[in-house]
Amino acid sequence: xxxxxxxxxxxxxxxxxxxxxxxxxxxxxxxxxxxxxxxxxxxxxxxxxxxxxxxxxxxxxxxxxxxxxxxxxxxxxxxxxxxxxxxxxxxxxxxxxxxxxxxxxxxxxxxxxxxxxxxxxxxxxxxxxxxxxxxxxxxxxxxxxxxxxxxxxxxxxxxxxxxxxxxxxxxxxxxxxxxxxxxxxxxxxxxxxxxxxxxxxxxxxxxxxxxxxxxxxxxxxxxxxxxxxxxxxxxxxxxxxxxxxxxxxxxxxxxxxxxxxxxxxxxxxxxxxxxxxxxxxxxxxxxxxxxxxxxxxxxxxxxxxxxxxxxxxxxx
Amino acid sequence: xxxxxxxxxxxxxxxxxxxxxxxxxxxxxxxxxxxxxxxxxxxxxxxxxxxxxxxxxxxxxxxxxxxxxxxxxxxxxxxxxxxxxxxxxxxxxxxxxxxxxxxxxxxxxxxxxxxxxxxxxxxxxxxxxxxxxxxxxxxxxxxxxxxxxxxxxxxxxxxxxxxxxxxxxxxxxxxxxxxxxxxxxxxxxxxxxxxxxxxxxxxxxxxxxxxxxxxxxxxxxxxxxxxxxxxxxxxxxxxxxxxxxxxxxxxxxxxxxxxxxxxxxxxxxxxxxxxxxxxxxxxxxxxxxxxxxxxxxxxxxxxxxxxxxxxxxxxxxxxxxxxxxxxxxxxxxxxxxxxxxxxxxxxx
Numbered sequence: 001x002x003x004x005x006x007x008x009x010x011x012x013x014x015x016x017x018x019x020x021x022x023x024x025x026x027x028x029x030x031x032x033x034x035x036x037x038x039x040x041x042x043x044x045x046x047x048x049x050x051x052x053x054x055x056x057x058x059x060x061x062x063x064x065x066x067x068x069x070x071x072x073x074x075x076x077x078x079x080x081x082x083x084x085x086x087x088x089x090x091x092x093x094x095x096x097x098x099x100x101x102x103x104x105x106x107x108x109x110x111x112x113x114x115x116x117x118x119x120x121x122x123x124x125x126x127x128x129x130x131x132x133x134x135x136x137x138x139x140x141x142x143x144x145x146x147x148x149x150x151x152x153x154x155x156x157x158x159x160x161x162x163x164x165x166x167x168x169x170x171x172x173x174x175x176x177x178x179x180x181x182x183x184x185x186x187x188x189x190x191x192x193x194x195x196x197x198x199x200x201x202x203x204x205x206x207x208x209x210x211x212x213x214x215x216x217x218x219x220x221x222x223x224x225x226x227x228x229x230x231x232x233x234x235x236x237x238x239x240x241x242x243x244x245x246x247x248x249x250x251x252x253x254x255x256x257x258x259x260x261x262x263x264x265x266x267x268x269x270x271x272x273x274x275x276x277x278x279x280x281x282x283x284x285x286x287x288x289x290x291x292x293x294x295x296x297x298x299x300x301x302x303x304x305x306x307x308x309x310x311x312x313x314x315x316x
Numbered sequence: 317x318x319x320x321x322x323x324x325x326x327x328x329x330x331x332x333x334x335x336x337x338x339x340x341x342x343x344x345x346x347x348x349x350x351x352x353x354x355x356x357x358x359x360x361x362x363x364x365x366x367x368x369x370x371x372x373x374x375x376x377x378x379x380x381x382x383x384x385x386x387x388x389x390x391x392x393x394x395x396x397x398x399x400x401x402x403x404x405x406x407x408x409x410x411x412x413x414x415x416x417x418x419x420x421x422x423x424x425x426x427x428x429x430x431x432x433x434x435x436x437x438x439x440x441x442x443x444x445x446x447x448x449x450x451x452x453x454x455x456x457x458x459x460x461x462x463x464x465x466x467x468x469x470x471x472x473x474x475x476x477x478x479x480x481x482x483x484x485x486x487x488x489x490x491x492x493x494x495x496x497x498x499x500x501x502x503x504x505x506x507x508x509x510x511x512x513x514x515x516x517x518x519x520x521x522x523x524x525x526x527x528x529x530x531x532x533x534x535x536x537x538x539x540x541x542x543x544x545x546x547x548x549x550x551x552x553x554x555x556x557x558x559x560x561x562x563x564x565x566x567x568x569x570x571x572x573x574x575x576x577x578x579x580x581x582x583x584x585x586x587x588x589x590x591x592x593x594x595x596x597x598x599x600x601x602x603x604x605x606x607x608x609x610x611x612x613x614x615x616x617x618x619x620x621x622x623x624x625x626x627x628x629x630x631x632x633x634x635x636x637x638x639x640x641x642x643x644x645x646x647x648x649x650x651x652x653x654x655x656x657x658x659x660x661x662x663x664x
Contacts, residue, residue, distance in 0.1 A: 211419040217375055218414075219434040219485070220407030223399065229433075230422055237424070309424055310469040 004299075004314040012295040019291045020284055024066050027280045034058070035081045035280065073285055082277045087285045090270060097167040098266035100177070101184055101258065102250035109189035110243050113196025118232070120197060121204035132197065139194030148187040148261035155183065165263040180262075188258040192246060196239065203235035210234070237308045244301030251297070252290030321348040322525055323372075323493060328385035328395070330364075330371050332378055339597045341367035343549035344385075346623075349493065354519065354526040356540035356557070358533065358572065362594045364549035365529045369495045371395075372527075373412055374402040390492070408438040411486035413515075415498040417478035421470035428454070428466025431485045438489050453484035458514060476507035480514070487518055494519060497529045512539055533576050537561060542632065545569050548595050548605035551623055553635040563645075565627060565635040567656055568606045570648045574655025588655055604636065611657045612639060612647050 027033050036053040037044075044052075053059050057068055072078035078087045116136070120129040156164040162183050168176040207213065208231055216230045249255075253267035260269050267286060274282040306312045330342040342364045349355055359365045370376045372387055374394060387394040389405065406412075414420040421430060431450035435441060441449075447466070454462035457480040470478055479499060486494055496515065500508035516539050519526045528539055536543050536557060543560050545553040545568065553566040564570055571590035592609035595601060601608060607617040616638045627633040627641055637644065648654050 211414060211416065212422040214375060215412075215414065215420045215482075216422070218373060218406055218412040219437060220403050220405070220489075221433065221437045222403060225433075225437070234422065234424060311423055311471050 001314065004303075008295065008299040012292060015291045015295055016288055019287050020070065021066065023284050023287045024069065024280065025062075027278065027283070028062055030278070033278060035278070038278070039081055069281065069284065073281075073288070078281045078285065080274070080279050080282050082274075082279045087282045090282065091267060091285060091289060094265055094267040094270050096169055097264040098253060098255070098259065098268060099251060100167075100170070100181055101188065101255055101264060101266060102247055104181055104185040105188040105192070105255075105258075106243065106247040106250065108185050109192035109196055110239075112189060112193035113200055113239070114236075116193065116197035117200025117204060120201040121208075124201075124205055129201075136194035136198050139190045142191065144187055144191070144257040145261055147190055148183070148258060151183050151187060152261070165261075167264045167266070184258050184262040184264060187261070188250070188255055196243075199242065200235060200239050203238060204231060207231050207235045237305065240308065241301050241305050244297055244304070245294070248294045248297035252293040253286055254290070322351045322390065323349040324386075324388045325372070326386040326388075328368065328371065328387060329383070330367050330376060331382050333380040333382070334598070337598050340549050341597055342371065343597075345546075345549075345551055346385075347544055347551065347554065349525050349527060351492065351525055352520075352523045353542065354516065354528065354540045356536040356543040357527060357529045357546060358531065358536055358543055359546035360531060360594050362548075362597070363546040364597070365546050366497055367549075368546075369412070369497050369527065369529050372495065373406055373410055374399075375406075375412075404438070407434050407491070408489045409491055410493045410495065411489070411491040413479070413482050413486050413494065413496040413499045416502045417475060417482050418470065418502075420482060421478060423470055426467050426469055427473070427481045431466075431481070431488055434485055435488050449488065450484070453488050454481065457481075457484045457487075457518070459484070475503050476511060479503060479507075479511055483511070483515055483518065487522065487524070490522060491524060493525045493527065495527045495529070498531070499528070500535070501530075501532075508535075509538075515539075533572060545572070549597055550605055550636065552606065552637075553633075554623070555630065555633040555635075559627070559630050559633045563627065563630070563633070564648065564654060565633065565641070565644055566606075566637050567610050567612055567639075567644075567648070569635075570650075570654050571656035574650065574653070578653075588650075590656055591658065604638070612643075614638070 036049050036056065036058050039052050039056070040049045057065060060068070069078065073087075076086075076088050079085060080087050080090070116132050120132045123129060152164060156162045163176075163180050166180060168180050170177040213226065213230050216226045221229070253259075253271050255266070256268040256272045258264075258268070259266040260272055263269070267289070270282060271286045274286070302312075302314060306314050325348070326346050328342055328345045329340070332339045332341060345364075345368055347355075357365045357369070367376060371383060372394065374397065376383075383395050385395060389410065392401065392405070394402065394405070421427065425433075428447055428450045431453060432443070432446035435446040435449055436443070439446075451462045451466050454466060459465055459477060459480050465473075465477075470481070473481065479502075482499075494515075499515065500511050503511060512535060516526070518524070526539070528535065530536060540557050542556050543554070544551050545560070545566065547568050553560070553564065553569050555563075555565075560569065561573070564573055568590070571588075574588045575590065577587055590609060591611075595605060595608065602618070602620070604610070604613070604617045604620055607613040610617070619638075621636045621638050623634050623636045627635075639647065647657070650657050
């Protein structure tokens with residue numbers, strides 16, 4: 001276990017170094033990348049630009065700028081170019097919305113995927129299976145910005161059943177928090193639920209033909225016990241590990257479209273607006289934060305996987 | 317149905333509807349099994365022996381399968397019986413051991429749990445007590461340090477030990493019948509004999525009747541008292557084991573006996589085989605099923621022979637062949653021992 005933790009920690013470090021260097025370099029080579037021009041504003045004189053360049057250190061060698069930025073990030077003093085506010089406090093502000101979205105939506109799509117997968121696998125190629133297959137394909141191919149916009153228009157703008165976007169912290173009002181999250185949860189879950197139900201269905205149909213399922217029946221177990229204890233239990237293992245990584249993607253700010261459509265002011269939306277402004281510090285922080293989130297949750301998933309399937313060894 | 321036997325199978329037919337047509341996997345099989353006896357079912361792969369043993373337990377569950385005939389077990393009809401009737405027989409009255417003990421055990425449960433699960437399915441017993449019973453059973457089938465090993469997972473066992481776990485599981489509810497479907501085929505030869513010996517011993521100790529499905533005549537001789545030889549879904553010969561080895565009546569049986577490797581033959585000789593291959597069970601030939609591969613086939617073989625030709629003085633002995641007993645006794649001798657002559661190329 002110690003070896004596993006140490007290895008994952010080193011892995012996280014390597015990922016951080018590569019992700020930060022790569023992100024930093026991208027903004028050195030893209031056109032219009034000079035942040036001094038944007039900081040100075042539209043009517044700046046060359047004198048002002050030169051002053052800003054000196055003050056922010058944009059004239060220093062690239063590697064010095066990189067280490068300066070990294071130092072500021074790890075001491076918590078890094079500020080954005082565009083608004084010159086502390087990036088870490090911005091991330092802290094965005095985290096509750098993103099976490100609410102990730103936790104709620106991932107639970108929803110997991111349960112939804114399991115339910116539809118089970119219904120489909122009961123009678124493969126039966127009418128229920130065909131209807132759900134059509135639903136899944138549609139759900140997977142519907143872009144989030146279409147589904148989200150239509151839902152907002154119909155259920156928020158036209159009928160006022162739900163608030164028209166925005167985020168209310170749980171601590172402020174639990175019911176308002178819930179009402180504001182329902183549509184984002186649904187929107188983000190829809191394609192994932194379609195995908196998960198197909199994956200779970202095929203896992204179930206594969207497991208049903210395993211010989212240990214035949215043994216379970218030969219033992220005289222009840223149908224319920226065979227299905228839940230042997231078929232579902234074994235089919236869930238790969239789904240759960242997939243789920244962990246998808247969850248990590250959303251908590252790391254990956255649900256950019258959903259956060260933006262519903263104006264949740266989460267980390268994904270912050271990333272999107274920073275990219276539009278070519279604002280390097282927040283982008284670097286978000287990339288590194290996402291990388292750490294994926295590595296940590298990946299490690300948790302691996303531990304869970306080893307607990308669920310004794311054949312998996314953590315140190316192998 | 318006289319009801320005097322433990323298990324009686326009457327004209328059992330199992331067929332599967334496929335896209336290419338109907339596959340008749342089991343085609344009119346009848347036999348009986350008495351309490352405490354050991355019966356071998358012999359045949360090549362595809363002869364229907366596994367489909368038959370699965371059907372006895374109601375485990376064939378292809379939606380395209382149809383079943384006909386009767387299977388009486390202690391007076392209960394099993395074909396078409398309700399799932400709940402079957403559930404109380406499976407594991408409790410008729411237990412089963414499969415070919416590959418690795419895939420037959422669920423990889424994510426401890427083996428002790430898997431044995432206890434079966435006990436708990438049939439008896440009102442605490443989880444703890446069932447766990448203790450599982451350990452006792454594992455000790456009985458020769459697993460050392462059973463208390464500790466019960467907490468291990470299937471992948472932490474060798475093939476032989478895994479099959480012992482399956483045997484412990486099969487005996488856990490004191491069944492009347494044990495169906496063992498090629499129980500040692502996946503094991504090392506050295507382990508095979510041990511496992512078979514232990515299985516036979518356990519059956520004798522507890523009066524369990526054994527149906528041993530195998531393709532290996534060596535196993536038949538060492539374990540069973542009676543044998544059925546199956547070919548293309550039908551029984552082609554049935555006899556006591558002595559009669560089958562001493563006085564085999566069906567050409568297919570000769571072929572099987574002749575192709576068992578023997579130490580008393582010169583090594584340079586090629587191992588005799590039966591020419592041709594097992595017939596497709598899809599729309600089987602209307603003739604005797606074995607006729608296309610049989611060097612002794614003649615005109616009458618176009619008609620399927622009944623399983624009725626009794627050998628004088630051998631009450632149990634029946635086979636499906638039109639040849640006379642005298643002809644058979646002459647034709648089956650090839651190079652001084654029993655075998656099937658090489659196909660002469662004639663078609664009947």
